[in-house]
């Protein structure tokens with residue numbers, strides 16, 4: 542089983558950016574569909590992908606895909622797959638999954654049938670009456686859509702948004718994978734030029750921290766473990782080499798070009814704690830500040846932020862006030878690019894500098910949001 546297919550799952554709207562991340566890592570044979578990308582790979586790629594993909598949610602080992610219309614078919618086709626190539630005799634495994642628009646609707650029945658099929662297969666192959674299930678852990682996922690089932694094993698464990706630096710959250714923090722996506726979708730850092738980046742409503746600091754990790758080339762998974770680290774099928778040396786390489790390529794230049802502000806002092810303390818754990822505290826200036834008091838004296842820069850979402854009328858009034866403030870600060874700053882993530886479609890009515898160059902539809906959890914992108918009208922002079 543040298544050649545394998547790995548599947549990187551993504552949030553809707555971020556497939557292109559994950560594809561781009563994969564291309565930069567050197568992966569060419571990619572197949573993109575809604576919310577996922579299949580990658581032609583080997584087991585040695587599992588550490589690298591888990592360590593480096595900033596915007597993927599999880600990396601799965603794709604194991605099989607077939608049509609099913611009965612539980613018997615599900616059992617036989619599952620049992621026919623070479624599970625023993627990955628799961629050792631003492632492997633401990635669980636089955637989780639979903640069923641959408643399919644004849645086999647009961648998720649619980651599918652779970653127990655798949656489990657039984659894998660147990661039977663492993664007992665046959667290991668020539669044993671019982672499996673101790675006391676060793677490394679495997680979570681088998683099934684996704685049944687319109688009578689086609691995909692079986693895959695999760696190599697990541699905890700979702701990849703958990704980088705290990707967020708010990709404390711704030712009010713409505715963005716998932717780290719989405720925050721990284723906002724930075725990579727923006728024009729900031731293109732051509733490795735990291736001009737000033739400001740998040741004036743930074744909450745727990747996710748956008749500035751992810752941006753600093755990108756600028757410093759810090760692998761997002763460096764501070765955490767992964768489910769597949771205990772799998773015998775992946776050599777320990779592959780994990781060690783991937784981690785050592787990730788440490789080797791960190792950029793230690795201390796560029797301080799990122800600022801995060803928030804009206805709330807507790808949030809700013811959280812930002813500082815989280816940034817220190819992420820190892821980027823020297824790259825970001827965090828300060829308690831109301832956006833009304835933000836003074837921009839540079840000609841060029843980028844704003845990436847997600848303002849609060851208003852639900853009640855009184856909050857909407859405050860929000861409109863906030864949009865007016867953003868407009869008055871930046872309407873004449875034509876060297877600034879502005880990127881705003883909000884569920885509120887009224888934002889462009891308040892930001893009068895120009896129409897958005899692009900509006901991307903994304904999801905923040907289950908909330909549909911728009912990413913409004915206003916590119917700078919003036920560019921900084923080229924460096925000599």
Ligand SMILES: C[S@@+](CC[C@H](N)C(=O)[O-])C[C@H]1O[C@@H](n2cnc3c(N)ncnc32)[C@H](O)[C@@H]1O
Pocket residue numbers: 711712713714715716720741742743744745746747748802803804805808830831832833847848849850863
């Ligand atoms: C949706 S949250 C941002 C979450 C953040 N992106 C994160 O990942 O943690 C919006 C933030 O705007 C802040 N805020 C609200 N009004 C503000 C104002 N007038 N000036 C600065 N920050 C403000 C809130 O304190 C809150 O932390």
